[in-house]
Amino acid sequence: GKFDPLEKDRHGCSALLWAAGAGHLDVCRWLVSWCGVPADSCQRRDGRNALHWAARNGCLNVCRWLVEDLHLPPDGPMK
Numbered sequence: 001g002k003f004d005p006l007e008k009d010r011h012g013c014s015a016l017l018w019a020a021g022a023g024h025l026d027v028c029r030w031l032v033s034w035c036g037v038p039a040d041s042c043q044r045r046d047g048r049n050a051l052h053w054a055a056r057n058g059c060l061n062v063c064r065w066l067v068e069d070l071h072l073p074p075d076g077p078m079k
Helices: 015-022 025-033 050-056 060-069
Strands: none
Touching: 015 025, 015 050, 025 060, 050 060
């Protein structure tokens, strides 16, 4: 099959959420900048976004990029 960056797995997570949670900043940048994945896209089940996953796993480089460069609110609600 063809790669769809917006596709979600059985847990409701997209490639961006997995990359953010693993601290892969370059992959996150590519998904948002080149693939058009919304930086604030959320997990279906509980509304967590990339910032939630990056923070939960201590990926400060990704957190900093999401908050400082993309202006995601650090205290934003889960959708």
